Amino acid sequence: MSASKDQRALDMFMGAEPLQKIRDELGFKTVTSAEAAIRRALAEKRKGKDYDTERQLELERIDAMFRIEYPLAKQGDSAAMSTCLSLSEKRMRLLDKPGDHEGITASYEATLKALAITDADSALVATGRAVARQIDYALRHGQGQEVTKALYLVPHLMNVLRELGATPAARKQLKEYAGTAAAESDGEPVDELTAFRRRKFGI
Structure with a gap:
């Protein structure tokens, strides 16, 4: 299957054309083969575009636009000032993606x-x-x-x-379950989460 045909199928699909029409106009045997062509075209477009790469590209685009607007903002252009503030905000959001550090x-x-x-x-x-x-x-x-x-x-x-048993009320309940489970098992040690699962789910 040619890449150009796959791309045409994707273009039609993005234009909200029904799969049956894509199948008929491009000569696919079935709707399923048309869907496969669309998936191939999407996969081709995503090559080399992982999250970090996309993020860096967006930062470069923002920086390029900022370099155009900033000289105008320094001259007092209010529209350019607004654009620079918006670009700076977008840049900081990209730089500070959600993480685990705080x-x-x-x-x-x-x-x-x-x-x-x-x-x-x-x-x-x-x-x-x-x-x-x-x-x-x-x-x-x-x-x-x-x-x-x-x-x-x-x-x-x-x-x-x-x-997960990580709130005060949940911990209290887990301890109660653990005490009951230990009594039922003739004093055999049972951790709290296991005891809870045994009582609630019978496992």
Whole structure:
């Protein structure tokens, strides 16, 4: 299948053309083969474009635009000043992507280290990490409604921590379960999270 035909299929698809029309006009045997061509074209466009590469390219574009506008801003052009401020804000957001080094995310990671986490908890742990990072990012760079919306994520983070047994109420419940489990197992040591799972899920 030629790359040019794949690209034409992608162009038509991006233009909201139905797959049946793409199949008929470009001579694909089936809708499935048209879909495959679109996926190939998308994959070709993504070659060499990982996150870090894309981020650096965007920074270079922003810097290039800033160099054009900054001399005008220094001369008192109010529109150029506004553009420079906007470009600077975008640049800082790209430079300071969500991470694990501070704020709620750092506290979340510290909490995880104190828990008896297993591979079965991986999806839950990753969900909590994503929420914590987004909250931190919005608090550092957001304004007004952006910050307010980010704070709406806090209950979701609390739900993750509760499921992991990392809130005061959850820890109290885990200790109660552990005590009951130890009694039922003739004093055999049972960690709190395992005891909780045995009582709640029978595992």
